[in-house]
Amino acid sequence: IGCIISMFFCNISMAQKTLVLSTNTNLTIEEINKLYTESVYKNQKEEADAIIAMFPQFWNSLNSNEQLGFIEVANIMFKHQMKPIPQLANFINTYKTFSNAQHSQKSTQNFIKSMKYIAENNVNQFNNTMKIYNNFIGNNIFNTFMGTNWRARNVDLYYFDFDTLPKIVLPKLNLIAENGKDSIVIKNTSGVFYPTTMDFIGEKGVVNWEKAGLGEQVYATIQTYQIVLKSTRIEIENAIYHNPKYLMMPQLGKLEDRVMTTEVSEEKATYPRFSTYDKNITIKNIYPEVD
Numbered sequence: 001i002g003c004i005i006s007m008f009f010c011n012i013s014m015a016q017k018t019l020v021l022s023t024n025t026n027l028t029i030e031e032i033n034k035l036y037t038e039s040v041y042k043n044q045k046e047e048a049d050a051i052i053a054m055f056p057q058f059w060n061s062l063n064s065n066e067q068l069g070f071i072e073v074a075n076i077m078f079k080h081q082m083k084p085i086p087q088l089a090n091f092i093n094t095y096k097t098f099s100n101a102q103h104s105q106k107s108t109q110n111f112i113k114s115m116k117y118i119a120e121n122n123v124n125q126f127n128n129t130m131k132i133y134n135n136f137i138g139n140n141i142f143n144t145f146m147g148t149n150w151r152a153r154n155v156d157l158y159y160f161d162f163d164t165l166p167k168i169v170l171p172k173l174n175l176i177a178e179n180g181k182d183s184i185v186i187k188n189t190s191g192v193f194y195p196t197t198m199d200f201i202g203e204k205g206v207v208n209w210e211k212a213g214l215g216e217q218v219y220a221t222i223q224t225y226q227i228v229l230k231s232t233r234i235e236i237e238n239a240i241y242h243n244p245k246y247l248m249m250p251q252l253g254k255l256e257d258r259v260m261t262t263e264v265s266e267e268k269a270t271y272p273r274f275s276t277y278d279k280n281i282t283i284k285n286i287y288p289e290v291d
Contacts, residue, residue, distance in 0.1 A: 025068065032052070035088075036084055048084070051092060074091070106159070107159040114195075117166055147261075148232050148259050150176070153173065153176055155172070174189070175202065181261065184233075184258070185208075187207070187208075189204055200226070204221070205221070213266030217243070233257065233258035236256075239274065241276065254274070256273040256275075
C-alpha cells in the first residue's frame, strides 16, 4: 500500500510541475537532459535515454532562429500540459527529420509557424499530426488509411507554407494511393496538402485506364479537384474524358476511381469510371450489335 501511495503522489507531483524551457539556447541541452531524467516515468526511461543521447547533435545542427523556434513551440506545448513523452518526443523527432531535409529559410519559418499553430490549436491530435509530418518529410507519404498509402512520387521540390492553416505546397508530383494490389494514380499534377484536415487541393492532372488494359489514348484530364486523403476512392467533377476509338469529341463529366482490396485482372477491372454529363450521347459498337 505504501508503494502505491508513494507512486500516486509522485504522479501528482509530475503532473503539477510546470515545464518551461529558457530562451537562452546555451542552456537547452542541459534542460532537455534534466527534463528527460526527472519528468518521465520509469517505463519511459529507455525512450528518454535515447532522446538524451541524440539531442546534443541535433541541437547543434540548428541555427539560432531554428533553436528559438523549437523553444517557442515546446513552451506552447507545455502551456497546454503536453508531456515530454510522447508529445515532446514526437515533436523532437519531427523537427530532426525536418532539419535533415535542409529547407529554405522561408520554408523553415513557415514550418515553425505551422508547428506553433498545431501546438496551440490541435492539442488532442498533436501526436497524430507529428506522425503525418514525419512520414511525409521522411517518406513522401501523406497518410495511411485502411492499408492504403497516399503518397507523392516524382517530387522535385516541396515547401512549407501557412495562411490560415498549415500547408505543404507541391508544384509537381504524381499523386498515388496504393495498397500493393491496386492503385489510383493522378499523373503530372500539382497541389497543396493540409496536414491538419488531410485535404489535398490539386490542379491539373491525368488519369489513364492502364489498369483496365486500355492504351495511352484513353485518359481523363482534370483541372481542379479536392480529395480528403482518408479514403480509398476519388470522385472528381468536370473531368474531360478522351477515347478516340468511341468518341469523336472529348466528353465532360465525373471521374471515379478506387483502390480495390483484391487483385483484379485487366479484363475484370471496373475502375476508373467516367460518367458524361451529356445524357444524349450514344457510343456505337462497344460490343457486336450493342450500342
